[in-house]
Amino acid sequence: MVNNEKQQIVQYMKEKEVDAVALVPGTNLRYITGNKLSQSERLFLYFLKHDGQGIYLVPEVEKSKIIMSDQDSVFSYTDGEGPSSLVDKIKDLLPESQKTALETNNMRLFEFEFLSKLGMKSYIDVAETLNPLRIQKNADEISKQQKAVDILEESLKATLPFIEVGKTEMEIAAQLEYEMRVRGSEGTPFSTIVASGYRGALPHGRASEKIIENGDLIVIDFGSIYKGYVGDMTRTVGIGDINAEQREVYNIVKSAISNAIDAIKIGEKVSNIDTVARNTIKNAGYGDYFTHRLGHGIGLDAHESPYISQSDQNIIQSGMTFTIEPGIYLENKFGIRIEDNIAVTEDKIINLMNMNQDLIILP
Numbered sequence: 001m002v003n004n005e006k007q008q009i010v011q012y013m014k015e016k017e018v019d020a021v022a023l024v025p026g027t028n029l030r031y032i033t034g035n036k037l038s039q040s041e042r043l044f045l046y047f048l049k050h051d052g053q054g055i056y057l058v059p060e061v062e063k064s065k066i067i068m069s070d071q072d073s074v075f076s077y078t079d080g081e082g083p084s085s086l087v088d089k090i091k092d093l094l095p096e097s098q099k100t101a102l103e104t105n106n107m108r109l110f111e112f113e114f115l116s117k118l119g120m121k122s123y124i125d126v127a128e129t130l131n132p133l134r135i136q137k138n139a140d141e142i143s144k145q146q147k148a149v150d151i152l153e154e155s156l157k158a159t160l161p162f163i164e165v166g167k168t169e170m171e172i173a174a175q176l177e178y179e180m181r182v183r184g185s186e187g188t189p190f191s192t193i194v195a196s197g198y199r200g201a202l203p204h205g206r207a208s209e210k211i212i213e214n215g216d217l218i219v220i221d222f223g224s225i226y227k228g229y230v231g232d233m234t235r236t237v238g239i240g241d242i243n244a245e246q247r248e249v250y251n252i253v254k255s256a257i258s259n260a261i262d263a264i265k266i267g268e269k270v271s272n273i274d275t276v277a278r279n280t281i282k283n284a285g286y287g288d289y290f291t292h293r294l295g296h297g298i299g300l301d302a303h304e305s306p307y308i309s310q311s312d313q314n315i316i317q318s319g320m321t322f323t324i325e326p327g328i329y330l331e332n333k334f335g336i337r338i339e340d341n342i343a344v345t346e347d348k349i350i351n352l353m354n355m356n357q358d359l360i361i362l363p
């Protein structure tokens with residue numbers, strides 16, 4: 001963790017009279033300590049105290065891969081002993097009156113119950129301090145996101161010649177995921193969406209066994225991960241005979257994304273961007289068919305603050321990175337979505353995508 005960020009968290013702990021921050025494996029832990037771990041059935045907790053000291057409570061099998069600083073200590077348990085064997089030891093190291101800042105979105109009940117055993121009296125959500133830090137990406141984080149986006153674009157270009165009538169959505173998803181892997185993506189942050197024809201009207205239509213047919217619009221929404229940072233892209237691809245209605249609706253979505261990106265201005269409300277895209281679609285007569293928020297922050301998580309929606313209270317500021325992804329979904333007919341990734345810097349709004357937003361039509 002950058003020292004400055006650690007200081008801010010310690011400062012926050014003092015202001016809120018929090019005795020300890022408790023984290024579970026995931027992106028907050030990665031952000032603060034560099035440890036890349038996922039939750040398993042075995043208990044794993046990290047505590048940060050006022051003095052900057054960290055305490056790891058980990059299963060023996062995970063111990064050797066923990067990255068620690070000089071101020072950290074680690075306590076491990078074997079499967080035979082179980083984590084309860086460490087309760088007294090850890091209790092002695094934590095302050096007596098315990099108000100804990102924890103992850104209300106990520107923590108599971110057995111982890112929460114363990115904190116109670118350690119003497120936790122009350123808690124608050126650590127997101128209130130971590131989100132404002134994570135929302136502000138530095139140049140290094142943005143360059144990793146740029147690389148994640150480059151992988152997406154190159155992989156889509158490599159996959160396009162593979163898409164043809166008769167293939168299944170799953171075959172296309174598999175090819176795309178293969179192309180991302182060989183270009184350095186660590187995995188997919190969410191299930192790849194390949195939704196063709198009538199399935200395109202499902203905003204989260206993950207790839208199925210449906211066969212691609214002539215005249216289908218295919219919504220392809222896919223993510224990459226580079227050094228922990230996520231890129232998230234959607235393009236709608238037409239195959240064969242694309243009719244006038246499909247083209248007309250596509251152009252409305254294209255206007256919505258371009259108007260929205262033009263509306264991104266430092267100091268204004270995030271929700272304004274959503275309003276601009278929503279009005280574009282509403283004025284064209286399709287307001288009822290744009291059924292989700294306009295976008296979301298991207299970073300270590302595929303979906304994080306700020307949310308580009310009517311209810312988000314954030315103000316656009318330098319360091320934010322987020323998606324813009326308007327869509328129109330016509331049930332039993334077709335769906336269209338276009339998604340770019342944006343980085344806000346001090347002097348300009350950068351579209352991390354190089355590819356334009358035109359409808360791609362394959363033979």
Ligand SMILES: [Mn+2]
Pocket residue numbers: 232233323325339
């Ligand atoms: Mn997205």
